Amino acid sequence: MSADVQLALQYAAVTLLVAVSGWVVLKKQAPATARRLRIALAVPLVRPGRPAWMRALGRRIAPEPRVGAGCGGCDGCG
Known part of the structure; x- marks a missing residue:
């Protein structure tokens, strides 16, 4: 492997x-910002x-629906 390819792989790994x-x-x-994103x-x-x-892919990315008005949708109180 050339040095250029190795450097590109290193940059890709660091970026990830x-x-x-x-x-x-x-x-x-x-968490609210992450949900909106x-x-x-x-x-x-x-x-x-x-x-x-x-x-x-969109369904996988989408967050779970919120259960109550005052919670974040973790469904831990139900």
Whole structure:
């Protein structure tokens, strides 16, 4: 493997780790913002007329529906 390919793989790995770390911090520190972001990403994918794989991905990204008005939807109080 050439040095350029190794460097590109290293950058890709670091980028993936930073993105995952950022998502974990966002979910812990700002869960409402993380929920809104998931909804914003999922809604365009689940629209009618999209391919089945795209709708399935959108359903997977979408957060669980909220159960009560004052909770975050974890369903731990039910």
